[in-house]
Amino acid sequence: MKVISIVGARPQLVKLAPIAAAFAGTEHQHVIVHTGQHYDADLSDVFFTGLGIPDPDVHLGVGSGSHGVQTGAVLSALDPVLEAEQPDWVLVYGDTNSTVAGALSAVKMHLPVAHLEAGLRSFNRRMPEEHNRVLTDHAADLLLAPTEEAMRHLANEGLAERSVLVGDVMVDVCMRVRDSVLAGGQPAPALPEGIDPSAPYLVATLHRPDNTDDPDRLATLVDALADLPVPVALLAHPRLTARAEAHGIKLNRGALRAGRPLPYAQLVAAVLGSVGVVTDSGGLQKEAFLLGRACTTIRPETEWVETLRDGWNILVPEPGELGRQAWAATATRPAPEVPQGTPYGEGTAARTVVQVLAEH
Ligand code: UD1
Numbered sequence: 001m002k003v004i005s006i007v008g009a010r011p012q013l014v015k016l017a018p019i020a021a022a023f024a025g026t027e028h029q030h031v032i033v034h035t036g037q038h039y040d041a042d043l044s045d046v047f048f049t050g051l052g053i054p055d056p057d058v059h060l061g062v063g064s065g066s067h068g069v070q071t072g073a074v075l076s077a078l079d080p081v082l083e084a085e086q087p088d089w090v091l092v093y094g095d096t097n098s099t100v101a102g103a104l105s106a107v108k109m110h111l112p113v114a115h116l117e118a119g120l121r122s123f124n125r126r127m128p129e130e131h132n133r134v135l136t137d138h139a140a141d142l143l144l145a146p147t148e149e150a151m152r153h154l155a156n157e158g159l160a161e162r163s164v165l166v167g168d169v170m171v172d173v174c175m176r177v178r179d180s181v182l183a184g185g186q187p188a189p190a191l192p193e194g195i196d197p198s199a200p201y202l203v204a205t206l207h208r209p210d211n212t213d214d215p216d217r218l219a220t221l222v223d224a225l226a227d228l229p230v231p232v233a234l235l236a237h238p239r240l241t242a243r244a245e246a247h248g249i250k251l252n253r254g255a256l257r258a259g260r261p262l263p264y265a266q267l268v269a270a271v272l273g274s275v276g277v278v279t280d281s282g283g284l285q286k287e288a289f290l291l292g293r294a295c296t297t298i299r300p301e302t303e304w305v306e307t308l309r310d311g312w313n314i315l316v317p318e319p320g321e322l323g324r325q326a327w328a329a330t331a332t333r334p335a336p337e338v339p340q341g342t343p344y345g346e347g348t349a350a351r352t353v354v355q356v357l358a359e360h
Contacts, residue, residue, distance in 0.1 A: 004089070005032050007035070010044070011093075012094055012098065012099075014051070014264055017051035019116070019350050020053050022354045032057050042260055047263065067097060071097045078106075082109055090111050090114070092113060093116045100136050113140040114140060117146055118140065118154060121133065121303060145165050146345070151165050166356060171344045174287055174291070177264060188269065189269045192234065196231070201273075204225055204232050204234045207239050207240050226254030228328055228332065233257055234256055235267070276332060276333070277295045299317055316331075
């Protein structure tokens with residue numbers, strides 16, 4: 001069996017790591033195509049080196065652009081690659097512009113497409129990712145779902161027959177890296193300057209267009225983070241840095257200390273060393289849950305509803321409206337004592353994915 005993985009953005013590289021490892025011990029051929037949607041070393045290269053992912057076989061180098069330009073560039077650059085490779089499966093990951101472009105290019109060539117992390121829904125049609133998910137699920141031939149909830153969404157959309165529950169590959173990689181961090185096998189995380197790793201601190205990220213692109217909203221959110229009673233290590237995505245700079249919003253003030261995004265193992269170490277997480281990232285909500293830290297999510301909804309159980313994750317779309325004390329109490333609350341359970345599987349999803357692809 002020959003499988004082409006199409007990836008391009010940071011969260012896809014994290015999911016690619018366990019998939020590439022699961023293919024490594026088999027007779028199957030696994031080809032990696034990097035679209036180049038993320039091109040900064042901090043968002044791309046460090047994931048290949050840090051997670052031991054083989055170098056991409058093909059790099060499309062599309063870079064940034066409006067949604068249409070970026071999606072279209074991936075689409076037209078992929079056609080000749082898929083034409084030449086003629087894989088048994090095209091495997092697309094998650095919900096980015098690279099995902100929907102990969103799926104579209106493949107189905108138009110009558111190549112079978114599998115969607116990893118199928119069935120996630122925010123039901124928020126303002127999110128570009130929501131359109132990418134829905135369109136990809138309806139185009140794909142095989143839907144690899146991470147959770148029971150995702151399976152229900154797919155069934156509700158008439159896609160049950162094409163859906164298989166495989167578990168979440170992020171558990172595979174997160175647990176492996178956690179064990180290596182706890183065993184002392186990883187360097188200390190490069191936290192932003194001014195964060196003392198031996199004192200309590202929060203880990204924060206903010207990158208969703210809905211939070212970063214409107215200057216007033218961004219200023220309000222940065223104020224709320226800066227106002228917290230515990231130092232906040234802000235691991236700034238390039239979109240955040242660029243928007244803050246463009247709007248004259250200072251990221252280093254009050255409790256806030258801004259630094260660069262971290263390689264995966266350092267991120268895991270940073271979360272393990274923290275007293276909690278504040279974020280608008282999908283992946284980080286789940287990593288906080290898996291690593292046993294309370295998470296506060298600056299969004300009106302989440303796709304990862306399992307994290308909300310027992311208060312492991314709390315949604316605060318408008319921190320400014322909560323009142324200063326309630327916001328501080330929420331963001332700095334301790335992790336719940338109730339165990340998280342294993343709604344995302346046991347960490348063997350990648351092997352299941354390879355099996356399911358081979359069987360189909
Ligand atoms: C993308 C995904 C999002 C995912 C996120 C993870 C889409 C629609 N969005 O969002 O689902 O959660 O990746 O990081 O596909 N930039 C750089 N260097 C880079 C990449 C981006 O400077 O390596 C800057 C560019 O100015 C660009 C902006 O960040 O315009 C946004 O990048 P883009 O890839 O469009 O989306 P993300 O916000 O990263």
